[in-house]
Every structure is written in C-alpha cells, then in structure tokens.
Amino acid sequence: MTKPLKGIRVLDLTRVLSGPYCTMLLADMGAEVIKIETPGKGDDSRAYPPFDKGISAYYANLNRNKKSIALNLRDDKAKDVLRELIKKSDIFVENFKPGTIEKMGFSYDAVKKLNPNIIFASISGFGQTGPYRLLPGYDVIAQALSGMMSVTGWPDSPPTRTGTAIGDVLGGLNCCIGILAALQGRNSQHHGERVDVGLVDCSVSAMETITEIYMVENRIPKRAGNRYEFIYPYDSFEASDNWIVIGVGNDAIWKRFCEATDHADWFAEEKFQLNKDRAARKDELNELVTNWTKQHTAKEVIDILRAHSVPCAPIHTVADVVNDEHIAKAREMICEVDHPIEGKMRVTGNPIKMTEADAYTYEKAPVLGKDTTDVLVDVLGMNDEEVSYFVK
Numbered sequence: 001m002t003k004p005l006k007g008i009r010v011l012d013l014t015r016v017l018s019g020p021y022c023t024m025l026l027a028d029m030g031a032e033v034i035k036i037e038t039p040g041k042g043d044d045s046r047a048y049p050p051f052d053k054g055i056s057a058y059y060a061n062l063n064r065n066k067k068s069i070a071l072n073l074r075d076d077k078a079k080d081v082l083r084e085l086i087k088k089s090d091i092f093v094e095n096f097k098p099g100t101i102e103k104m105g106f107s108y109d110a111v112k113k114l115n116p117n118i119i120f121a122s123i124s125g126f127g128q129t130g131p132y133r134l135l136p137g138y139d140v141i142a143q144a145l146s147g148m149m150s151v152t153g154w155p156d157s158p159p160t161r162t163g164t165a166i167g168d169v170l171g172g173l174n175c176c177i178g179i180l181a182a183l184q185g186r187n188s189q190h191h192g193e194r195v196d197v198g199l200v201d202c203s204v205s206a207m208e209t210i211t212e213i214y215m216v217e218n219r220i221p222k223r224a225g226n227r228y229e230f231i232y233p234y235d236s237f238e239a240s241d242n243w244i245v246i247g248v249g250n251d252a253i254w255k256r257f258c259e260a261t262d263h264a265d266w267f268a269e270e271k272f273q274l275n276k277d278r279a280a281r282k283d284e285l286n287e288l289v290t291n292w293t294k295q296h297t298a299k300e301v302i303d304i305l306r307a308h309s310v311p312c313a314p315i316h317t318v319a320d321v322v323n324d325e326h327i328a329k330a331r332e333m334i335c336e337v338d339h340p341i342e343g344k345m346r347v348t349g350n351p352i353k354m355t356e357a358d359a360y361t362y363e364k365a366p367v368l369g370k371d372t373t374d375v376l377v378d379v380l381g382m383n384d385e386e387v388s389y390f391v392k
Contacts (some may be wrong), residue, residue, distance in 0.1 A: 004029050004357050005030040006031075007030075009034065010026055010027070010034065010090065012066065016044055017168040018123045019175070022121070022175040024062050024064065024065070034067045039368075045059045055345075057347075064362050064363055064365050067370070068369055077389060085375075092121065093123075094122055097125075097136065099134065116192055117191060120193070121175050138168075141199070147210065151207075153225075155224065171199040173202075213229065226245065227286075231248065233282075234247050234248060234249065237289055238293060238294060239293045239294065241297045242314065243298070244313065251275055255267055257310045322334050338364040372387075
C-alpha cells in the first residue's frame with residue numbers, strides 16, 4: 001500500500017500550533033499539504049525558538065512534509081490563485097479568528113461555490129457560533145475556561161496550566177479527526193462539509209469524568225496533585241533517590257502489588273480490599289506506600305513492581321524521553337530529518353502507527369515560498385510570465 005491519504009490535496013492557511021499540528025498529521029499520512037504563507041514573513045512560528053542553524057525547530061517540527069507557497073492574500077491576483085487552487089483541492093484548513101477568512105473573501109459559502117466537494121475546516125478559540133465566538137482565544141484561555149487549570153496542580157498551589165499547549169494539540173487532533181470523518185462522508189454522500197473546532201470545546205471534552213463529578217454529585221472537583229480521583233494507589237511516590245508513579249488500576253493489581261511489596265497484611269485488611277474503599281482511604285494508603293518506596297531506589301521499585309506486572313514508571317525528563325530505547329527508537333517517536341539549511345535535525349514522530357500502509361517518511365519543513373513556482377506550474381499550469389508576478 002501507499003500512504004492512506006495519497007492523492008488528497010490540502011490547502012493549509014493555518015499558523016503557529018493548532019492548525020499546523022492538524023495538517024502535519026495529514027501530511028505525515030500522505031496528503032499533499034500546500035501551506036499558504038505571507039511573503040517575507042511566513043507563519044509566525046518561523047520566528048519562535050529554539051533555533052537550529054537559524055531555523056525555528058518549532059516551525060520545522062510542525063511543518064515537515066509540507067510545501068510552502070508565498071501569496072499576499074491582500075492582492076487580488078493572489079486571491080485568484082487561491083481560488084484556482086481551491087477548485088483543485090480536497091481540504092481547506094484555516095485557524096483565523098472567526099470573521100477573518102470571510103473578510104478575505106473565502107467564507108465557507110464562497111469556497112463551496114468554487115468546489116462543492118471541499119472539506120472546509122476551521123479551528124478557533126471558541127468555535128464559529130455562540131456569544132464568545134469573536135473573543136480572542138489561545139491555549140491558555142482554553143485551559144482556563146474548560147476547568148482544566150482548576151484541577152491541575154496541588155491543593156495548596158494556584159490553578160496551573162499543563163506543561164505543554166494541550167489545548168492547541170487537542171484542537172489539532174480533533175480537527176484532523178473531523179476532516180477524516182468528513183472525507184469518509186464525502187465518499188458515501190458525495191458532498192463537502194464544514195468542520196468547526198473550538199479549542200475550549202476540545203479541552204472541555206478532555207475533562208471527561210471530572211465534569212461528570214459535578215453533574216452527578218454536585219461537587220466541584222479540586223486540585224489533587226498526581227493522584228487519580230477514583231483509583232488508589234494511583235499516584236506519584238517518593239523513592240530514596242527520585243520520584244516514580246504507580247498505577248494500581250483494579251483489585252487484581254492490588255493483590256499483585258501487595259505480593260510484590262511483601263505486604264500480605266495490607267491485602268488482608270478488609271478496608272483496603274476493594275478499590276472504592278482504598279480510594280476513600282487514600283491518605284492512609286499514601287503514607288504506607290511511601291514508607292515502602294522510600295526504602296528503595298527508584299530503579300529498585302520499578303524492577304520489583306514490573307516483575308509482578310504492576311503498572312509503574314519513572315518520571316522522565318525530556319532528555320530521558322529523547323533517549324529512551326522504546327519511545328525514541330522502537331516506536332520511532334524521535335526521528336531525524338534533513339535540516340532545511342544543512343545537516344540533520346530531530347523532530348517528534350507521528351504516534352499513529354499503521355501496519356499495511358507505507359512507513360512514515362519525514363521531509364524537511366520548507367523554506368518560505370520554496371514551492372511557489374512548482375505549485376503554480378504543476379497544479380495551475382501557469383507559464384513563466386504568469387509565475388513571475390508572484391516569484392520576484
């Protein structure tokens with residue numbers, strides 16, 4: 001097989017993170033992604049650190065496998081080029097503030113007239129409808145409004161943002177899922193679709209059972225550190241030299257945990273035998289488990305528990321992740337690509353693994369406007385004189 005999205009053409013009018021993450025996944029899976037960028041500047045993230053030989057690694061990671069064409073969409077001729085590309089494309093993705101793409105002349109209705117079968121996808125802070133739709137929205141806004149920050153951190157700490165831009169990533173993931181569903185719908189129903197994704201909606205969805213606690217019990221969940229609301233011991237614990245996590249997810253694992261730690265007395269305690277009772281006595285159990293883990297190094301705890309199939313793990317630094325034999329190498333989550341200028345650079349791999357499709361390949365992110373001539377000639381059939389207007 002070839003890659004699953006081979007033959008699908010995407011017009012990518014997105015920038016920074018949520019939109020480029022979505023189109024990165026599509027490009028990794030074989031779609032031809034044509035990124036439309038402002039001449040002379042390009043995607044804002046081209047100026048974001050860290051830099052490798054003057055190239056933004058932020059941009060390079062999110063825009064591998066894409067083509068870049070430079071079009072000034074304030075120019076009427078450039079708009080005409082985009083209209084012609086729309087006629088020859090399958091997917092149109094944008095992440096401007098609602099109303100912006102309409103002012104540019106490329107509303108869903110306008111694009112649909114040019115190509116009734118196109119999938120038109122929008123990512124914004126609050127979605128395309130509702131009283132908040134025109135408010136500016138970023139990842140931290142999504143984390144705050146979704147309730148995510150209210151349950152992240154420790155009981156005595158202020159509300160805390162997650163260590164990564166999870167709201168943006170969730171927006172990109174959900175938009176990609178929506179696009180793929182719309183493509184399948186187009187196969188069966190023979191028409192295009194509008195996909196509307198809001199960062200706040202995606203973060204609310206990711207809260208799952210945390211929100212259910214309030215709706216069922218009328219109780220507002222609070223920050224609880226690293227423990228889990230419904231299961232225990234399911235938390236971080238201090239060993240003699242470092243911290244580790246242990247996930248006793250059910251009663252059978254609890255039995256194995258007690259065997260591994262030589263604490264048959266814990267298992268014999270009726271008050272600890274069922275998960276619901278252990279969760280209700282989390283503070284008591286935390287003290288017991290911590291007293292045991294502190295007697296061992298982190299590696300010793302991991303070795304003991306894994307020998308009894310008890311879920312556990314060290315708490316990796318990013319350096320640990322990048323050098324981990326399973327994550328970085330066997331699962332190919334850290335990959336090497338050609339540097340846009342010279343040499344090699346590393347990027348994060350695609351987490352979606354497929355057996356029958358061709359293996360992922362990662363092409364370097366494009367220099368701004370690198371593919372303008374090729375796209376105008378190969379896709380639109382322009383001659384040299386026509387191309388010269390856009391390529392000075």
